[in-house]
Amino acid sequence: MSITTRLVEVRTKILKANDVTARWLRQHFQECGVCVVSLVSSPGTGKTLLLEQTLRALRERYRVAALVGDLATENDARRLARANVPVRQIATGTVCHLEAEMVRQALDGWNLHEIDFLFIENVGNLVCPATYDLGEHLRAVLFSVTEGEDKPLKYPTIFNTADVAIITKMDLAEVVEFDLTAARQSVESVRPGMPILEVSAKRGDGMQQWLELLSTRRQAALRPDTEQASVQQSAELG
């Protein structure tokens, strides 16, 4: 007995559900005028400290809020809350990354019209977050001077999905004999043209450039002639 088979074309994204939610989020963020920035890195790179300092600095000029993903603890959310801005924890349990649906649920009850900047600290992981769009306008990937200059070459995929690279703990660069030129070359090799910032959240180095980049990107992201806005407009007109 011979079995005849036929080929049925499907052409469906395996993570279609995440993509649909991320697209919905992006449009929603746009409508509400909130610029969304996510931070990804290995555990311990300095996401929470950078975020705490960023929230404190931006609070003067903008209405800011943060979501923080963590497997189990609420420690980071508690640290960020010291900046006196709205903070929510997303406990991911055994899941090693944030997904768009977790972000959507975590925002429940928040009036996004009253927020100018929303920050999302992803779970410490340089692998899995690469595959999940969260609807953010800007994704910052961080690595510290203690992690080695070749970090980008070891995790090219996450660097390739990012919009800006931040080298953290620059105050320790000298003691660990960090080779800044080599580090910059590795970023450039995996993601040509991506801006690179050198920051010490502890000492304050590079914070000015980071804050300026945020303001510039916010303006660009929320300009009415951006692609999303025009799609949205034509949908409204049609």
Place this chain on the structure above:
Amino acid sequence: MHELSIALSLVDTACEEAQRHDAHVVALHVRVGALSGVVVDALRGAFELAREGTPLAHANLQIEEVPVLMKCPACGGPRPVRSIQQMCCADCGAPATEIVSGRELELAALEVA
């Protein structure tokens, strides 16, 4: 590892499609880009777990690995990159600022009986 949750989504998607066509799935054709963030071997392993107790229990998983192609400003058309560590044109070395493929993670087709 996120491959298990991806494998579960894959099984769901394939089962839905099979039901829609009222067909028995013999093989799944999946496309995985080199920049998708998914490790092909891990996905194979995860698929073995994810399909247990589903109509896909005996289906064959065929994975096509999609290379990264860039739009090369110097050479013109789509060109392969040297590697995902060296994102530049394999022919002329121009930096890859525009990626045209390599992020795929899709169920391309089902072979059904």
